[in-house]
Amino acid sequence: MADIYINVKKKLGKINREIYGQFSEHLGRCIYSGIYVGENSEIPNVNGMRVDVVEALKQIQVPVLRWPGGCFADEYHWKDGIGPKEKRKKMINTHWGGTVEDNSFGTHEFMELCRQLGCKTYVNGNMGSGTVQEMSEWVEYMTFEGTSPMADLRKANGHKDAWHIDYFGVGNENWGCGGNMRPEYYADEYRRYQTYVRNYGSKIQKIACGANADDYNWTRKVMEIAGNYMDGLSLHYYTLPNETWDQKGSATQFEEADYYRTLKKTYYMEELIQRHSGIMDSFDPKKRVGLMIDEWGTWYDVEPGTNPGFLYQQNTMRDAMVAAINLNIFNQNCERVKMANIAQMVNVLQAMILTEGAAMVLTPTYYVFDLYQCHQGAELLESSINCGKIETEQGEIPEVTQSASIDKDGKIHITAANLLADQRNTITIHFGEEIPKELYIEMLHGDIHDKNTFENPECVKKERLKESKIEGNCVVLELPPCCAIHLSCLV
Numbered sequence: 167m168a169d170i171y172i173n174v175k176k177k178l179g180k181i182n183r184e185i186y187g188q189f190s191e192h193l194g195r196c197i198y199s200g201i202y203v204g205e206n207s208e209i210p211n212v213n214g215m216r217v218d219v220v221e222a223l224k225q226i227q228v229p230v231l232r233w234p235g236g237c238f239a240d241e242y243h244w245k246d247g248i249g250p251k252e253k254r255k256k257m258i259n260t261h262w263g264g265t266v267e268d269n270s271f272g273t274h275e276f277m278e279l280c281r282q283l284g285c286k287t288y289v290n291g292n293m294g295s296g297t298v299q300e301m302s303e304w305v306e307y308m309t310f311e312g313t314s315p316m317a318d319l320r321k322a323n324g325h326k327d328a329w330h331i332d333y334f335g336v337g338n339e340n341w342g343c344g345g346n347m348r349p350e351y352y353a354d355e356y357r358r359y360q361t362y363v364r365n366y367g368s369k370i371q372k373i374a375c376g377a378n379a380d381d382y383n384w385t386r387k388v389m390e391i392a393g394n395y396m397d398g399l400s401l402h403y404y405t406l407p408n409e410t411w412d413q414k415g416s417a418t419q420f421e422e423a424d425y426y427r428t429l430k431k432t433y434y435m436e437e438l439i440q441r442h443s444g445i446m447d448s449f450d451p452k453k454r455v456g457l458m459i460d461e462w463g464t465w466y467d468v469e470p471g472t473n474p475g476f477l478y479q480q481n482t483m484r485d486a487m488v489a490a491i492n493l494n495i496f497n498q499n500c501e502r503v504k505m506a507n508i509a510q511m512v513n514v515l516q517a518m519i520l521t522e523g524a525a526m527v528l529t530p531t532y533y534v535f536d537l538y539q540c541h542q543g544a545e546l547l548e549s550s551i552n553c554g555k556i557e558t559e560q561g562e563i564p565e566v567t568q569s570a571s572i573d574k575d576g577k578i579h580i581t582a583a584n585l586l587a588d589q590r591n592t593i594t595i596h597f598g599e600e601i602p603k604e605l606y607i608e609m610l611h612g613d614i615h616d617k618n619t620f621e622n623p624e625c626v627k628k629e630r631l632k633e634s635k636i637e638g639n640c641v642v643l644e645l646p647p648c649c650a651i652h653l654s655c656l657v
């Protein structure tokens with residue numbers, strides 16, 4: 167049993183749309199074959215982008231897309247990816263699987279993808295192995311409207327108008343794959359590089375490389391030295407079912423104890439946000455700098471028989487619960503969390519979409535993003551929960567996760583999940599003095615192992631929940647095990 171209390175009169179701040187952001191890297195089959203198949207492909211495409219994938223992503227209103235990495239970003243030299251495709255340099259993607267990167271997807275193609283998706287752009291620059299000049303020229307190439315060497319080059323390459331960059335990342339994981347730097351060194355370099363990320367048109371929000379999970383020292387040093395020069399500080403935290411990177415565990419073969427351990431490790435996100443935010447508060451009490459969780463999600467062993475460097479994994483209802491928990495946590499911390507980008511959009515890690523040739527399946531995680539899109543741009547409402555606890559091998563977690571918001575039309579949205587693997591749960595939602603009306607509830611549920619495959623692509627999908635009743639100021643729901651919902655109503 168769970169009681170959720172909503173204070174419809176108390177708004178706690180805007181839930182930035184970018185919290186529902188995505189990440190696409192030149193890694194495995196994310197960009198190539200997952201999103202981009204080229205103009206001459208037999209797979210239906212518009213300017214090289216798969217129609218099926220783009221249409222599916224439009225349904226969940228992707229607000230922002232991060233590109234080109236990840237670790238790839240600090241090895242990427244943008245000039246290799248412009249101009250006539252047949253002349254573009256080929257290179258080995260040394261970091262991810264040793265495949266040939268033909269650079270056929272570059273800056274113009276990324277901007278075209280964002281145009282088709284109707285989303286904001288988040289470009290990640292190369293600080294690890296690139297120069298200040300290279301980064302500065304990329305920004306000039308993309309955003310300078312007038313006459314200049316880089317703007318003229320863009321025009322010569324067929325794009326007259328400047329694009330807009332909404333977010334620009336100065337390096338990625340510079341404590342690791344992005345150069346193995348110490349925080350003091352990174353912070354000084356960040357100050358230097360960001361100086362030349364010029365605002366030629368509308369303002370670019372600059373994002374500094376943030377901590378690896380609980381590296382609080384990184385956050386402290388980077389905020390102290392460079393906090394005044396950034397708009398956002400990133401944070402990366404992945405949910406691994408096991409402790410070790412060489413035996414992370416299977417995406418599909420797991421026991422109930424593994425399921426609960428995974429959820430417990432997901433809840434660690436709450437502590438990470440609170441502690442990193444606390445440090446940021448001491449340098450930035452007005453919360454001007456956003457915490458950008460630009461890599462999050464589950465990370466398992468790759469699917470048997472696939473290239474270990476491609477990070478291809480299946481996606482089950484366990485992943486749906488991980489997404490449901492994380493997104494509620496981000497909503498509830500929207501004062502500081504201004505963006506989050508799940509890793510990654512297609513065919514890599516906790517993906518929305520899996521593809522095989524011309525076929526595509528939507529994952530359980532996709533449907534959670536579908537259920538939760540109601541919160542994009544809405545105002546967080548004060549809410550609290552009283553529910554039973556689940557004992558996991560690593561401590562307790564609540565049986566139910568939730569968050570609530572009110573949109574610009576006055577509609578209330580509640581997203582919740584019953585995390586119990588095999589028991590139904592009665593949820594009572596209390597609306598204070600208000601009487602809920604015009605109830606609409608959609609849900610996703612299944613066995614913890616349920617997944618969509620190319621043979622059975624609709625095993626998990628969204629459906630209406632009809633077993634609910636309004637009792638005075640409350641809504642009472644019977645949720646099946648392992649179930650996420652979106653409830654909307656007016657009061």
Ligand code: AHR
Pocket residue numbers: 191235236237238338339461509510515
């Ligand atoms: O998302 C996969 C990789 O994880 C990214 O390239 C890197 O930033 C992180 O370590």
